[in-house]
Amino acid sequence: MTDDPKVLLEELSGLRKRVRHDRHGYWFPLLLFGVLTFAAMPLYAPKELPVGGVHVDYGVGWRLFGTYVDPFRLYYPVIEPLEHPLALGLYWTAVLVLGFLATVRWYRWRAQRTGVETPTRTYAVATSLALAVPLVGVPVLWFVSATVNIMGWWLNGARTAVAALLLVAVVVAIVAMRRNPSRRVALAVCVPAVLVSTTLLVALSMVGHGQFLVLAVGLLALAWVERSTLFAVIALVFTISALLTTLYTMENVFWRLGLPQFVGDDVLLPAAVLLLGGVAGLAAQAVSREQH
Amino acid sequence: MTEHPTAGIDETVHQRHRLGILTIAAEAKRVEFGYLKSTLELTAGNLSRHITVLEEAGLLEVEKGYDGKRPKTWVSITNKGREALAAEMAALRALLDRHDRG
Numbered sequence: 429m430t431d432d433p434k435v436l437l438e439e440l441s442g443l444r445k446r447v448r449h450d451r452h453g454y455w456f457p458l459l460l461f462g463v464l465t466f467a468a469m470p471l472y473a474p475k476e477l478p479v480g481g482v483h484v485d486y487g488v489g490w491r492l493f494g495t496y497v498d499p500f501r502l503y504y505p506v507i508e509p510l511e512h513p514l515a516l517g518l519y520w521t522a523v524l525v526l527g528f529l530a531t532v533r534w535y536r537w538r539a540q541r542t543g544v545e546t547p548t549r550t551y552a553v554a555t556s557l558a559l560a561v562p563l564v565g566v567p568v569l570w571f572v573s574a575t576v577n578i579m580g581w582w583l584n585g586a587r588t589a590v591a592a593l594l595l596v597a598v599v600v601a602i603v604a605m606r607r608n609p610s611r612r613v614a615l616a617v618c619v620p621a622v623l624v625s626t627t628l629l630v631a632l633s634m635v636g637h638g639q640f641l642v643l644a645v646g647l648l649a650l651a652w653v654e655r656s657t658l659f660a661v662i663a664l665v666f667t668i669s670a671l672l673t674t675l676y677t678m679e680n681v682f683w684r685l686g687l688p689q690f691v692g693d694d695v696l697l698p699a700a701v702l703l704l705g706g707v708a709g710l711a712a713q714a715v716s717r718e719q720h
Numbered sequence: 721m722t723e724h725p726t727a728g729i730d731e732t733v734h735q736r737h738r739l740g741i742l743t744i745a746a747e748a749k750r751v752e753f754g755y756l757k758s759t760l761e762l763t764a765g766n767l768s769r770h771i772t773v774l775e776e777a778g779l780l781e782v783e784k785g786y787d788g789k790r791p792k793t794w795v796s797i798t799n800k801g802r803e804a805l806a807a808e809m810a811a812l813r814a815l816l817d818r819h820d821r822g
Contacts, residue, residue: 433812433819436736440743440809446759447747540787543755544748655747
């Protein structure tokens, strides 16, 4: 063994880098979600509106106590009703759930091939929490919102629903902390972070394209466990593109740039970031394999 | 008077190949025996002996299984192993600092 601590530390640092490069597999979920996002573009075809300003429901929901409730509201663009809202809702629900399962399966399969396994627990927990928003949170929020409105409370229904969800989360966190005191510190950090991010996600879900925020939460968690600078940058750029798509009407960007508008142009930016990120990840892995 | 950095060195861990095994295991959920063997360029017998020492010290956990019909041995680091590795790295850095200052 070398007696020089400097040489030893350098050797260990080299080993650490090599293991990280060997276990990186983030190009797969990026390419998968990129292709699936591009494939969703035809589903954004707008509905032909009748002449004369007749009221048109935007989604596939139903009237509950006089208020429109739609479980797929998270996925729609804000400004116009769609020709196939049910297909779009089912498509994104399937993409989020099956894409998440495929990603976890991919890392397990890759571990058998390379001999080094990426820990996916953090990704699984973060994505499950984020997935709970469209699958459970949004329908519950709309239901509570409709119920509260019909009861004529002075509070805005949506705000009351978010407050109710937060209250439930706080109670669950307190019960969990009492049952397992050794996890108090971790919970004290994690629970507020989850509460704040979930609240933001629920709030943002009201303006559409929320599936990209769910994907962003998952990719940021994956970038953390992958310990890759390149992937962290890609995940960050995707998060910015997801926020832009969610909070801004991308049609305006195309119009200002003088570009032609087309069906699904709203999702072009996040789809392109995912695909280009996947290609960059694949290239980085090929370069790393040559070096080692 | 401050304690000499070598006082923080654990004899079980302070060995080049064992440090290598712990460093690799700390970077993954679990690592396969064959990966450790090729990465550290060790013979199967030599690697096996080091893993046994680390397992007996409670620094590693060993899990034997199959990939189809092929037997596979997976190694994962324990919390105690992570702490021992962190202490060893801190001791090595302290030694280096002392050497640079002296």
